[in-house]
Amino acid sequence: MAEYGRVREGVRAYGLIAGMWVRSTMVYRASFVMTTFGNFAATFFDFVAIMLMFSRVDSLAGWSLPEVAFLYGLSAVAFGMADLLIGSMDRLGRRVRDGTLDTLLVRPAPVLAQVAADRFALRRLGRVTQGALVLGWSLSRLEVAWTPLKLLLMPVMVAGGCGIFCAVFVAGAAFQFLAQDASEVQNAFTYGGTTLLQYPPAVFTEELVRGVTFVLPLAFVNWVPAAYVLGRPYPLGLPGWTAFVSPLVALACCALAGLAWRAGLRSYRSTGS
């Protein structure tokens, strides 16, 4: 029960802090409109790069544009949701450096919730929206033989993917307790991860695909489940049931990330300034 109470307390604190940041953003309204549009357009440009590629070729490593768009949409929505929820965690390094993390430690709310809600930015909905639009477009173009199982897999896959990216964000933040200045390493896994997943696995070298399947299991965000939906061969010849394990992978990742976070927080030493 104590654990449950802590979680509820954390969620409540998260909601309060996030609400405060939303109100404060609205003070600079012109800037808010520009940043939301910028966020939408930023991810849209990502997709423009893919469209430009396909303006010159018909298929990339044997995948057509709607199929790549399907991967893209799934990756962007899953990552966008994680980014919206806890994307500010990459600012932790800065807080450790300038000592402002101390303020969070003395407040009567879980530190993880406070850090996750820090500078909560509604503008990040731009990325989710854009990803959803591309996903919708790809679904209108693809001729998928829908079954109830495939329909069910769609939301499961997105939720699992969001969980996996959340774990990457938390683990990245935990790493920053040690590395402090090296917050950029996290970008290689978060933004790098979502970029990687926008392209079919066949594009990449086998070692890289192995790495993002068995070491950092990003492949379960979209590559493996999407292979089931599209009826394509699985990356690395994985068995069929692996398409459905995304939520379990996400749970395991979140548990590990949680442990890393605790270890990181425990090793924290204030700069004292």
Place this chain on the structure above:
Amino acid sequence: MGAGRLYVAVAAGGFRRYATYRAATAAGVFTNTVFGLIIVCTYRALWDARPHLGGYDQAQAVTYVWLGQALLSTLAIGGGGAEEELMERIRTGDVAVDLYRPADLQLWWLAADLGRSCFQLLGRGVLPFLFGMLCFPAYLPSDAGTWLALLVTLALAMLVGFGIRYLLALSAFWLLDGAGVTRIAWLAGYFCSGMLLPLNVFPGTLGEVVRALPWSALLQAPADVLLGRADPLGVWLFQAGWAVALLGAGRLLQSAATRRVVVQGG
């Protein structure tokens, strides 16, 4: 003479300041290498499907990717140079202190940004580039002349890059919060410089437009010189033209800003 030494000192300060953060630099090298790996794989698939796309062969496309990763932070193509700090100083009102200094605002920040650029090139740019050249079959020119021409192009690209970002920073005098402008500049920088895709791969009129914009002086111009796809003299003229125009516009905007805008107090 005295003034010249001042700006050299500011530039050296900018260089040393970024050199202080070794962990951040190492993290940057790592991140640029990972992104380079991802992009190089997609480009190789693209050039497999369509050899000689945009006039590049696959080896040249590989070199292009790693040049882009080397120049991303050097030229602050997505932002993150001196302009971010200047914007914050305008917002908080600290810029009043800068205006009191017996130095020119634009030259001061230009010097600081050039110092930063030089460090980022050496500290952050060279390593991912070498990694890429060693791990993938890449195109490298063998004559020293091309490499010298590349250095000149890079120096001009630094001026153009600062010119763009200085204009953005000054917009904070009117907008106060620079987050939106920074974001849009990030987009324009990525798209129009050729970070997403080489500009000579862009189709039709769109390609012609982006190749004429100042951002193409940042990545496409150095790539053209390194890959031997353009006459260096023409590239330099193009870059110098934009540098003069942008820095001149920065001057005008600066005098308008300092005359008409009341500095934030507090």
